[in-house]
Amino acid sequence: MKLVHKEVPVEFLTALPEGIKYVQKKGKDFLVIEQLYCRDGHSLMADHVRLHGEPSVCLDAKIGSHRGRIFVDAFWGSHDKLYSFIPTEIDLHSFTEAYCPHCGISLMTERLCTYGGCGCTQAIVLNLPGGVNKIMVCARLGCPDHELIIQQVPEEVTRKLRKINYFGEIQDDMFRGI
Ligand SMILES: [Zn+2]
Numbered sequence: 395m396k397l398v399h400k401e402v403p404v405e406f407l408t409a410l411p412e413g414i415k416y417v418q419k420k421g422k423d424f425l426v427i428e429q430l431y432c433r434d435g436h437s438l439m440a441d442h443v444r445l446h447g448e449p450s451v452c453l454d455a456k457i458g459s460h461r462g463r464i465f466v467d468a469f470w471g472s473h474d475k476l477y478s479f480i481p482t483e484i485d486l487h488s489f490t491e492a493y494c495p496h497c498g499i500s501l502m503t504e505r506l507c508t509y510g511g512c513g514c515t516q517a518i519v520l521n522l523p524g525g526v527n528k529i530m531v532c533a534r535l536g537c538p539d540h541e542l543i544i545q546q547v548p549e550e551v552t553r554k555l556r557k558i559n560y561f562g563e564i565q566d567d568m569f570r571g572i
Pocket residue numbers: 432433434435436494495496497498499
């Protein structure tokens with residue numbers, strides 16, 4: 395599938411929350427998650443597993459009948475993932491239950507997903523540094539809904555950010571030679 399590039403709102407770039415950085419690749423704007431924590435303050439970033447050259451977000455995940463590690467692309471809006479297990483076709487139509495890979499605490503919360511009639515009532519909560527700002531990701535596999543909850547940024551800006559999605563692979567040639 396083709397990469398559909400969405401512009402990052404300028405209002406957001408001037409007030410980037412801690413834990414999110416802005417990178418330009420081939421003249422295009424991308425937001426990259428730099429740091430996330432579980433509720434108990436353990437880092438969820440995996441330096442040793444890099445996706446598109448950046449540390450990935452590591453979660454202990456239960457999907458259908460499998461449990462193992464998943465590594466999620468830190469590029470905002472990308473849905474690339476690596477699994478330490480092989481999800482079956484049935485698993486890929488189910489939900490993710492995520493836990494901290496260090497202490498095992500649940501990262502789930504109740505939240506109704508309103509994206510295109512998804513209706514999922516569970517989300518994964520990832521805390522940005524400072525303990526106030528967070529990212530909510532719909533727990534239904536394949537649902538692209540991801541939301542930034544940030545105190546000092548107006549809601550219309552976070553609404554625009556929510557619409558940034560890269561379906562399919564981020565084109566690798568965008569990341570070459572940088
Ligand atoms: Zn933890």
